[in-house]
Every structure is written in C-alpha cells, then in structure tokens.
Amino acid sequence: MKNGVVIVGAGHAGVQAAASLREEGYDGPVVLVGDEAELPYHKPPLSKTFIKDAEAKPQPLRGEAFYSGHEIDFRPGTEVRGIDIPGRRLELAAGGTLSFDRLILATGSRPRTLPLPGADLAGVVSLRSVADARLIRELSGKAEDAVIIGGGFIGLEIAATLRAAGRNVTVIEAADRVLGRAVAPVIAAHVHRRLEEIGVRVLTGTTVSRLEGEGGHVAGAVLPSGERIPARLVVIGIGVVPNVELAAAAGLAVGNGIRVDAQMRTSVPEVLAVGDAVNYRHWFTGGDVRLESVQNATDQARLAARTILGHEEAYSAVPWFWSDIGDMKLQMVGLALGGDRHVVAGDAADNKFSVYHFAGDRLIAIESVNRPADHMLGRKMLGAGFSPADSLVTAGPDALKAALAAFQQGTAAAAG
Structure with missing residues (x-):
C-alpha cells in the first residue's frame, strides 16, 4: 500500500491506532492528522487536576520522539475539509490533498451547544480541548461565583474542583437527578449529597432561562423562577455530539455516530472508524451503542489496526469507565x-x-x-x-x- 494508512483525529483513539499499526507489524506509511497544534494529550485530567493547578501542563499520550521513532507522520494543526472516497484522498482545509489506501476516522465528539440567550457572552465556556481547559483555569482564577449547566460527569468533576479551590459553585441540571444517563439512582443520590456537603449548590429539575452580562462578560444566570445566580464563569456541560459530518458528507452510513461492523469497518470497507464517534452493535447487550470512554476508544483502535493487518476477530472488549468527583x-x-x-x-x-x-x-x-x-x-x-x-x-x-x-x-x- 504505497499511500498507507491515514488517521483523522489525534486523540486517544487516533494515537492508539497509529501505535497499534506499528506494534502489529504494519510497515507502510502511517499519517496521523490532528486539528490541534498540541502534541496529543490525555483528556481526563483537564476537568480535574489541570484546571486547579496554574502550573499544570498537558500530559502527552506519547512523547514527541515516539512519532518520529516509529515513522509516524504526525501532522498537527491540520483540518480535513472532506473525504473523496472514490479518489481515496482527503481534501485539506488549507488546500491540497492527502492520499490514502486505508483510512481510520477517529474524529471524536464535541460539546453539545445550548441555544440560550447570553450564551455568547465572554466567560461562557464548554470543555473539549486543552485550550478550553486553559480558559476555564484562567477565568476561575478571577471568578468567585461559577455556574455549571449540566449534571453529568464533566460538569460535576469541574464543580468539585472549583469548589475545592474556594469558589461558590451552583450546578443546574434539567433532569430530576444528576448523572441521569450514567449511574444508578442510589449512586446519583450519593454524589448529589456529598457535593452539597462540601458546599456545592445542586439544583435538579431546573433550567436556565437566560444568561445576563455586564460589559460583554457573563454576570449571572437567571432561572425560570426569576432567581438570579451570580456567575462570572459559566461552564456548559450538557453532553456531546459525535463528529460525523465528514463521514456523512462522504456517503458513509451514520446514525447516532458512524456505523461500523464488529471489525470497525464502515459501510466502505477501506474506511474504518473508532472511538466516541462510532455506533456499533454491542456484543454484550445485543443493542446499538455509542460509548464515550478512553477504554472504548483505545480498544477499538487496537482492533482496527488488526483488521487492517488482515485479522477478522470481532470487537468484544468489556466496557469500563471512571470519574473522579471530589x-x-x-x-x-x-x-x-x-x-x-x-x-x-x-x-x-x-x-x-x-x-x-x-x-x-x-x-x-x-x-x-x-x-x-x-x-x-x-x-x-x-x-x-x-x-x-x-x-x-x-x-x-x-x-x-x-x-x-x-x-x-x-x-x-x-x-x-
């Protein structure tokens, strides 16, 4: 394969796919394309240790020497505009193309947006990247009051971290309990109670009507009841959406993610997909799922590499997840x-x-x-x-x- 394998997405899944290709003995070209300028980094610490430590730096997934040492052509700051399936090439936003024999899409997910009056004010952020985490860290250093919209893992991790740093924190969750999609009610109630014990105000069954600003910067969140909660920092954490746009525009099958078979092949066999953006028939439940976890991303990436090398085993990893909240x-x-x-x-x-x-x-x-x-x-x-x-x-x-x-x-x- 003269053009080798191109991997779009330099997160946990993409980096593992590149590493696994070499570990499995693939000796053709491997190109890893990432849209961030950073060396690929661990994302879980961003909502915890990174935002509470002004000196913390991103933790690289692999050292810079790993990529050159394994002949992995890592191209940071490269945005892909489109996929030409018949021509087996990527169209790059900066111009030019990148040819491939096999393509692995590890495009991940992005924070869900909230169509809320005032959401465009300065000080209103979501957490997806290290740049977002740096902004949250900077803003939290100046903000006594913070509002977290969304009671999922990311929102609660940030809430506990900010509260430990002495901030006044309010969590606002539209559902009747926190972690509604993630854990059993008994665990959700336990987390809710312990957060309140350390001083986090947790409002469930509640929404935000609008955000108010002063001088272009957020200053408060207004509830339907009319209550105004002071906030110089608002973090929106209401879930994520899979990045399927490239796949869909190229004609690949999508449906709550990029659809793949048990070997991580998309509807075009030469194109594989792994990680948060992938929807597949789960071996254990028998239902279609899209899982957002480092474990799922890396295990799927390992399997995709083996598929490219000619192996045919089905994905059968036991899913596991973790979160540190206070x-x-x-x-x-x-x-x-x-x-x-x-x-x-x-x-x-x-x-x-x-x-x-x-x-x-x-x-x-x-x-x-x-x-x-x-x-x-x-x-x-x-x-x-x-x-x-x-x-x-x-x-x-x-x-x-x-x-x-x-x-x-x-x-x-x-x-x-």
Whole structure:
C-alpha cells in the first residue's frame, strides 16, 4: 500500500491506532492528522487536576520522539475539509490533498451547544480541548461565583474542583437527578449529597432561562423562577455530539455516530472508524451503542489496526469507565441498560460501596464508589461470563474471587 494508512483525529483513539499499526507489524506509511497544534494529550485530567493547578501542563499520550521513532507522520494543526472516497484522498482545509489506501476516522465528539440567550457572552465556556481547559483555569482564577449547566460527569468533576479551590459553585441540571444517563439512582443520590456537603449548590429539575452580562462578560444566570445566580464563569456541560459530518458528507452510513461492523469497518470497507464517534452493535447487550470512554476508544483502535493487518476477530472488549468527583472515585464496568434489579455491597455512609446490576440472574454491570477492588473483579467476572449469586455479592470480595476461580476452572475443564 504505497499511500498507507491515514488517521483523522489525534486523540486517544487516533494515537492508539497509529501505535497499534506499528506494534502489529504494519510497515507502510502511517499519517496521523490532528486539528490541534498540541502534541496529543490525555483528556481526563483537564476537568480535574489541570484546571486547579496554574502550573499544570498537558500530559502527552506519547512523547514527541515516539512519532518520529516509529515513522509516524504526525501532522498537527491540520483540518480535513472532506473525504473523496472514490479518489481515496482527503481534501485539506488549507488546500491540497492527502492520499490514502486505508483510512481510520477517529474524529471524536464535541460539546453539545445550548441555544440560550447570553450564551455568547465572554466567560461562557464548554470543555473539549486543552485550550478550553486553559480558559476555564484562567477565568476561575478571577471568578468567585461559577455556574455549571449540566449534571453529568464533566460538569460535576469541574464543580468539585472549583469548589475545592474556594469558589461558590451552583450546578443546574434539567433532569430530576444528576448523572441521569450514567449511574444508578442510589449512586446519583450519593454524589448529589456529598457535593452539597462540601458546599456545592445542586439544583435538579431546573433550567436556565437566560444568561445576563455586564460589559460583554457573563454576570449571572437567571432561572425560570426569576432567581438570579451570580456567575462570572459559566461552564456548559450538557453532553456531546459525535463528529460525523465528514463521514456523512462522504456517503458513509451514520446514525447516532458512524456505523461500523464488529471489525470497525464502515459501510466502505477501506474506511474504518473508532472511538466516541462510532455506533456499533454491542456484543454484550445485543443493542446499538455509542460509548464515550478512553477504554472504548483505545480498544477499538487496537482492533482496527488488526483488521487492517488482515485479522477478522470481532470487537468484544468489556466496557469500563471512571470519574473522579471530589473525594469519590466512581468506576463503572459493563452496561446497566436492560437491568431489572441490583444488589448493593458496602456502605454509602462510609463513602465506599458498589451496585451490582443484574438482568434476571445475569450480571451485566457494576458501579463502584471508592471500591476499586470490586471494579477490577467485576471486569474479570464480566469478561469470563460469570454471574454470582446475590449471597456471594454481599459476602464480599474474597467469596467472589473464590467463586470466580472455581467457575473458570470448571469452564477450562469443560473446554479441555
């Protein structure tokens, strides 16, 4: 393949795809295209350690020498305007084209916008990139009052970080609870309560009518009730939308993401897609999903590289996620969609507990607060297809480990 593989998107998925191609023995050209001028960096710290430390710098995914040392042609600050599928080339915004034999789209997602009067005022931001994080860090240093619109992971991580820095923080969530799409009600209620205990005001079932400004800078958020909440910093965190525009314009199949098969191939087999922008039929749930996590992005990227090298295995990684909100490390493994009951292990009063989700007798997900051992064991149980009895869950990790080991021995004996 004289033109080799071109990867569009230099986030976690794109960088892993380039690395995995070399690890799998691919010796053709590899071009990694990113629209930011920065060396590719870890994104999870941006909503936490980065914005609270004025001296913090982006944490690179790989050192600069990695790209040259592995003959990966990294092209930062390069925007792709279009994909010419028949011609096998990219049209670049700055002019010119870039030819490919295989293409991997790792275009990611972007923050959902909020059509709100005053949303264009200075001091109103969303978090997508390190440039956004730098702006939030700069603004928070001058703002005593901050409003976070959206009670998802990003919004709550920022809220806890700003509150720890002494800011007056209000979270406004339109749904009837925070983390509504992400975790069980018992965990959402726990997070809500602990945030309020450290002084974060959390308003659920509430929207913002408009943002008011002074001198072109945001000064407050007005609720439907007429209450005005002071705010020199407003962070909008109401979810993300997948970046599918390039794929859709090129005629690739899309639907809540770029549609791919089990080997990460799009509707045009020479074009693959991975990461936050991808919608696929999940092996565990049987339903179509689009997952936004570093784990999903990197595991899909590894598989896409193997697909290009001629392998045909299907994507079967166990999904897992995490979030750090104040003194709570939340870790989730599996997908709780379709669950009809749950079992709680540990004690919320100790800020250490887990929720085991079942569909009938089948374990489908575990959500943990400050119980990392439960999370790691959960990844092993779901990967092995082991579903423990309720009594084992409440008996504790040692009983679960022993039961899992016995299950795995029995499975190996049956296979042998």
